[in-house]
Amino acid sequence: MPWLKHTPFRHGIHPPEHKEDTAHLAIKQFPFAPLLIVPFSQHIGKPAIPVVKAHDEVIRGQLLAKADGYMSVPIHAPASGVVRKIGMVSSITGAMVSGLYLEPFPASTQEVLEGKPCPLDASKEQIITAIQNAGIAGLGGAAFPTHVKLNIPEGEQVDTILINGIECEPYLTTDHRVMLEQTRDVFTGIRYLLKATGAERAIIGVEANKPDAALKLKENIPNGLPAIVEVLNVKYPQGAEKMLIKTLLNREVPAGAHSVEIGVVGVNVATAAEIGRLLPHGRGIQERVITVGGAAVNQKGNYRIPIGTPLRFILDTVGVTGALNEVFLGGPMMGQSAPSLDIPITKGTSGVIAFTDGKLMTRRCYHCIHCGRCVEACPMLLNPSQLGLLAKKQHYEVMADEYQLKECFECGACSFVCPSHIPLVQYFRIAKAQLKKAQLKSVQAA
């Protein structure tokens, strides 16, 4: 029984899951939009450098932009078509970023350009390079370049690869479907990951609300592959790497350290599946699985959508009832509000959730009443109440120095439970931005 086996991480919350709308729906291929918007930076790190020119004809899977150094990944053509323009494109933050517009040929097919396959018995370095060349950045949402994570620093030893199939965000069911439908890809991916890191074993963590996925994985573990599947009690934010490591291995990542330092590398299950799907063919990422859901959407489901598809095309295709009021990318706990429908989905987009009745903005905000619910919710064991009061007074240094603001990864648990409706996470984001600004200033002054 899973609830006896693992001591879960402390605190956390249980938001309504809303997964029943799409969890049972198989992944469907999405059509090509008439115009795709492909930003050159879809990952944390340096933007890729374009290698095509305007009016160039490209084939699906062809390299559009190459990695700019180690902390960068390349971008591949999501469809066969013509590059219309290279320049600035709109992004989720509202800022314009560099990218290109690609107009797919009307007859563009799902066929993808084959590259140089990376065999399973390739060397460590070859696999890591192949993963970078495939343009893979964490598909769970953070979009951190995966090859950087897998390159174990000198002197560190990794014993375990954690495959993160938790998917604790409400509404999202992409990892769930990937585990069910791409089981083989997941295990192929794990083979590459074990080889690349030198880890002895892989543990796939799945929450108990996806019993079919856990069973499918358990039944299909290839002979001789040192992988196990662990079913965990549902609790948000268990999908956060630090929380998952704590629950599964009872190891605590020390403050300011990386999981590598305690012998663990965590990889999202969709990322693992993508590695297993792409590397044997030497391909790059051209599409990803996304849950399109929320009360406003007619044909909710899990779709394999080409990178760069604009939200407007996605929502037009699935149909929307009523006037859209709120659209966000990712889950409702950590996802970002879309400022307009003319922005593309990128490698880090796990969900497109649309509502016609956003009510959060109109709620009355009370003063903190010290109820302590945020303190009991914070998985990082911080004091959000105190941090919020300090943020209001703009005591950002105190927040950082005495109340460990930097440990906050903005999971949203505190804001979710706050009966005073204080936008705590927003306060913390502002505080972090201000601290960064001040730090930059002092560096420049020195």
Next chain:
Amino acid sequence: MSNKTLQIHSSPHISNGASVDVIMRNVVYALFPVVVFSIYAFGLAAFFTIIFAVLACLLTEHLLCRWSKQTTTVNDWSVAITGIIYGLTLPPGLPLWMTVVGGVLAVSLGKFIFGGLGCNPFNPALVGRAFLQAAFPTAMTSWMAPFASDRFTTIPTSTLALPLFSPTYDSLSSATPLAAMKFSQQSSETVDLLLGLTSGSLGETCSVLILLGGLYLIVRNMMNWRIPAGIFIAVILLSAVFHFIDPVRFPNVVFMLFTGGLMLGAMFMATDMVASPITNVGCFIYGLLIGALVVVIRLWSGMPEGVMYAILFANAVSPHIDRYFQPTPFGHQG
């Protein structure tokens, strides 16, 4: 698809729907049986005292908000709690004008000058009561016997005393169990204490109903149970030790638990979220502190009862408790 403007806000985009006014309203629900019993036991005197206490608090808050050009905060229900609790701590038969004075001071000096809900360092209801205790000690310690036969037909003359005049009492006053113990070493029946058949402040007599109200709030996660737990543990341990040392001078544990304002204080006053610590450890220590102070004041001071001062003192210490018992962040152990 229409092109309505999209809302943009910082994540999270959902909430569990909890709200301050809902919490506060539920505290009022939890207090309701206590209020009903109080009126049943003390009749019209209790009815008018509680009505005047609540109205004084509500009006003060409303007018102060108007005066300082803010939207009124009366509808967050917190001032209603202050009014009810304040009313419940008063002795039956207290002149209504004193009730009003205390209520005005409770909200203005206890809450509003600090910035309103969320900013008050002390429980406002107790600030009002503490003022009355200091200003009108005789009136605040004159007790009526409960269940007088004419309680629903006549209002005590003391209740209707003219403003600024001292009340005259028409019935013989009856000592509270704590006073009887302190000044004449008389104990009371435990059953009477549980069911509220003794004299005392309006809302403090019926321990059973108070406990039920508290239980309701604990079950609904609207009260930190560690506070009353801490109080009870400290009271039980300390009074057990002293009763063991000198059973004649020091009352037993059950008597200490169910007399005076301990139940009402532990369940509804010490647990005021604003004036108590935020962490669970802090809450427990805060509870222990209150319990210890209650025992010390009751057994050694000149007053028979000490719950009010114990809570006010612990309120003052609460921010310091919070400072020392901050949670240790993840990854910072060892």
